[in-house]
Amino acid sequence: MRILVAEDNAAMGNVIGFNLRKAGFDVVHAVSGEIAWKQLQQQEFDLLITDFQMPGMNGGDLCRRVREEPSLAAIPVILLTAKGLEIDADYYRETLAVSAVLMKPFSPKRLLQLVQETLSFPVASRDGG
Amino acid sequence: MPMKHTRLNLTRRVIAYYLMFGLAAVIWLAFGLAFVARAVQNSQSENECIARLGEAAREIRTTKVRSEASLQDLVQRLHAKWSLAYCAVANSDGRFVAHSTAGQIGTRRLAPIGEVACWGDILRTRFLAEDSRMLREYQVPVQHGAGSGNTLLLAVADSGGWQPVIVAAEYAPAVFLAPLLFVALGLTVMRGALRPIAQVESQLQQFARQPVSAANELLPVAATDPVSVGWNRLLEACSRSGPRDTLDQRLGQALESHRQNKLDQILSSLPDGIAVTDDHDRITFANRAMLGLLGMAGSEGGVTRGTGCPGKTMEECLALTTACQQAAPLLDPAQRGKMVVVEIGRAGDMSRGVLRVARFPQSVGHAEQSASHVWSVRDITQQKLADQMREQFVNAATHELRTPLTNIKAYAETLALSETMDVEQQKSFCNTINEEASRLSRFVDDLLYLSRMEVGSTPINAKITSVERVLREAAAKARPQMDQKKIVLDVDLPAKLPELVLDKDKITIALVNLLGNAAKYTPDAGRVRLHVEAKERVLQIDVEDSGIGISVEELPKILEKFFRSSDPRVQEQTGSGLGLSLTNEIVRLHGGKLTVQSELNKGSRFTITLPMVFEKGKCSNA
Numbered sequence: 198m199r200i201l202v203a204e205d206n207a208a209m210g211n212v213i214g215f216n217l218r219k220a221g222f223d224v225v226h227a228v229s230g231e232i233a234w235k236q237l238q239q240q241e242f243d244l245l246i247t248d249f250q251m252p253g254m255n256g257g258d259l260c261r262r263v264r265e266e267p268s269l270a271a272i273p274v275i276l277l278t279a280k281g282l283e284i285d286a287d288y289y290r291e292t293l294a295v296s297a298v299l300m301k302p303f304s305p306k307r308l309l310q311l312v313q314e315t316l317s318f319p320v321a322s323r324d325g326g
Numbered sequence: 327m328p329m330k331h332t333r334l335n336l337t338r339r340v341i342a343y344y345l346m347f348g349l350a351a352v353i354w355l356a357f358g359l360a361f362v363a364r365a366v367q368n369s370q371s372e373n374e375c376i377a378r379l380g381e382a383a384r385e386i387r388t389t390k391v392r393s394e395a396s397l398q399d400l401v402q403r404l405h406a407k408w409s410l411a412y413c414a415v416a417n418s419d420g421r422f423v424a425h426s427t428a429g430q431i432g433t434r435r436l437a438p439i440g441e442v443a444c445w446g447d448i449l450r451t452r453f454l455a456e457d458s459r460m461l462r463e464y465q466v467p468v469q470h471g472a473g474s475g476n477t478l479l480l481a482v483a484d485s486g487g488w489q490p491v492i493v494a495a496e497y498a499p500a501v502f503l504a505p506l507l508f509v510a511l512g513l514t515v516m517r518g519a520l521r522p523i524a525q526v527e528s529q530l531q532q533f534a535r536q537p538v539s540a541a542n543e544l545l546p547v548a549a550t551d552p553v554s555v556g557w558n559r560l561l562e563a564c565s566r567s568g569p570r571d572t573l574d575q576r577l578g579q580a581l582e583s584h585r586q587n588k589l590d591q592i593l594s595s596l597p598d599g600i601a602v603t604d605d606h607d608r609i610t611f612a613n614r615a616m617l618g619l620l621g622m623a624g625s626e627g628g629v630t631r632g633t634g635c636p637g638k639t640m641e642e643c644l645a646l647t648t649a650c651q652q653a654a655p656l657l658d659p660a661q662r663g664k665m666v667v668v669e670i671g672r673a674g675d676m677s678r679g680v681l682r683v684a685r686f687p688q689s690v691g692h693a694e695q696s697a698s699h700v701w702s703v704r705d706i707t708q709q710k711l712a713d714q715m716r717e718q719f720v721n722a723a724t725h726e727l728r729t730p731l732t733n734i735k736a737y738a739e740t741l742a743l744s745e746t747m748d749v750e751q752q753k754s755f756c757n758t759i760n761e762e763a764s765r766l767s768r769f770v771d772d773l774l775y776l777s778r779m780e781v782g783s784t785p786i787n788a789k790i791t792s793v794e795r796v797l798r799e800a801a802a803k804a805r806p807q808m809d810q811k812k813i814v815l816d817v818d819l820p821a822k823l824p825e826l827v828l829d830k831d832k833i834t835i836a837l838v839n840l841l842g843n844a845a846k847y848t849p850d851a852g853r854v855r856l857h858v859e860a861k862e863r864v865l866q867i868d869v870e871d872s873g874i875g876i877s878v879e880e881l882p883k884i885l886e887k888f889f890r891s892s893d894p895r896v897q898e899q900t901g902s903g904l905g906l907s908l909t910n911e912i913v914r915l916h917g918g919k920l921t922v923q924s925e926l927n928k929g930s931r932f933t934i935t936l937p938m939v940f941e942k943g944k945c946s947n948a
């Protein structure tokens with residue numbers, strides 16, 4: 198299964214990639230929202246993990262753009278954020294159909310668990326497809 | 327003399343008095359003259375009679391009257407001569423021996439009863455005769471022949487004394503006409519003289535009755551006498567003194583004006599805008615601050631009453647529209663008469679400033695729909711900006727703290743949970759943890775440093791320091807970072823640099839920050855130049871690089887706390903956005919200045935300008 202990780206912090210991108218690869222996933226790391234968007238258009242992914250706070254196109258913008266694009270509308274998204282309680286997680290879950298919002302600092306084990314859950318029980322539309 | 331209620335004018339009054347007293351004097355004079363004339367007449371008549379009595383007595387004594395017949399002749403002669411009432415001689419027995427009325431001879435004389443007067447031997451009796459005539463009888467003893475004790479009697483009719491007066495009365499018309507003519511002439515002259523004074527008096531009486539309305543009806547008098555001239559000048563002076571308000575009105579106005587001025591001064595000095603609107607929502611009062619906030623500054627006096635914002639309502643002045651959601655409570659009719667507080671944009675635009683507008687009903691507890699309102703407007707733009715900055719700071723600090731912490735946690739946990747990991751990878755993970763921990767530590771240090779310096783709790787510990795040594799140490803600290811990227815560092819110092827009073831550690835931090843940034847944002851094999859120049863009074867340190875540069879839009883924000891360029895080449899580098907803020911603060915505390923010149927994709931030049939302080943104690947710690 199292919200996972201795209203959009204994370205501007207290289208160290209964070211590396212550790213997420215390490216853990217996911219170890220669990221058997223195929224991981225592509227994009228260092229900005231713009232690069233991630235290009236990757237999504239060029240390749241097919243089963244899951245998008247994106248950081249919220251990124252320069253330029255942030256995680257929220259990326260989610261919005263993904264949901265607006267019919268071919269990508271069904272891809273599950275996990276949002277990572279260091280914003281804590283300042284972010285309205287319900288908005289992203291309900292409006293942008295984000296599967297999970299994970300607050301930094303987080304445990305890689307918890308992330309892996311979330312990834313596995315999301316991919317086992319993807320969003321309804323995907324089930325249908 | 328009290329003339330309070332008289333309606334007669336001065337001329338008539340004076341003439342009436344003149345006539346009254348003049349007439350009294352004339353009457354008194356006439357009576358006086360009559361009495362005097364009478365007295366004089368009486369006196370003359372008396373003297374004449376006494377003289378005749380004496381003459382008759384002498385004639386009887388001296389003439390050879392021997393017989394009674396000759397005596398009778400004498401008596402009758404005298405009677406006829408002096409027109410006497412009677413003339414007689416009585417003997418000692420009281421019998422008439424001779425009498426002008428022959429029938430009386432030989433009869434006894436009856437002494438008359440009346441007013442008696444006596445002068446020596448002469449006795450006078452004034453009495454009423456039988457024929458109702460008033461008579462004066464004079465008697466004196468006389469010697470006649472051999473007989474003695476005879477009495478000569480002589481009587482005249484008494485006119486009563488008023489005869490001359492009665493005679494004089496016939497001439498009265500002629501006597502009194504002349505004075506009356508003089509009186510009439512006097513009246514004409516007096517009337518002419520009194521006319522101007524009467525006019526003045528008449529106007530003053532009218533003024534006394536209706537002081538306010540009559541004030542405007544006072545007229546000058548057409549005459550040249552001193553009173554008229556004085557009156558005319560007085561009127562002129564009054565008309566020059568402006569509106570003829572009464573004293574109490576002027577006093578009242580002055581007091582009211584004083585009170586109002588005091589109130590206006592207090593309201594003008596308030597920093598908040600205060601306004602009052604009437605029942606038609608029109609502004610009737612606005613203080614200086616309100617005029618400024620409504621963009622009407624420049625109105626004279628600073629306080630406007632009624633005419634300053636003619637016909638305008640607060641809603642118009644604040645550019646409130648139903649489109650503005652925040653202003654809705656102010657425009658809601660249901661909210662009239664209630665206290666409303668809203669925050670709106672200046673002139674309807676939040677980007678132009680934020681105003682907190684409070685509207686209170688002027689009479690609390692009255693009808694629900696209070697007619698007039700008091701408005702208080704405060705500019706809270708600065709407060710809002712401060713809130714916004716604090717929020718940005720918290721967000722930025724949170725992000726900067728959480729990011730390394732997240733990395734440390736993620737790497738540590740991965741290390742702990744990965745059973746099959748080669749040594750190299752373990753090492754790499756440990757290095758990352760170390761780097762992130764250092765980054766966190768550095769960030770916390772910078773943040774604390776900056777905060778302390780900003781509040782002044784970290785003073786500048788300035789000592790006499792070799793500038794060259796500080797520069798070389800900073801260059802040495804930055805050099806490994808440059809070497810990693812094969813960047814050439816040119817250190818261009820003048821032959822001799824002075825020793826200045828500086829905080830060596832802090833200046834080193836500032837220089838290392840600038841050199842570190844130059845290394846970070848200059849591509850591999852680039853060039854960084856540290857150029858120092860000692861000018862007349864300042865030391866100028868330039869750190870110039872051939873790096874990525876800063877865009878024109880971002881250049882003004884470059885010294886702000888937590889600001890990081892949105893350029894991806896900056897974002898891929900770790901950084902807290904505090905380094906330049908810290909450097910700027912250090913330079914500022916040394917009394918210097920940090921300036922930046924930059925061009926995108928060509929490079930940047932950061933210049934520190936420090937005042938040359940050679941002696942300790944003169945370092946500016948502002």
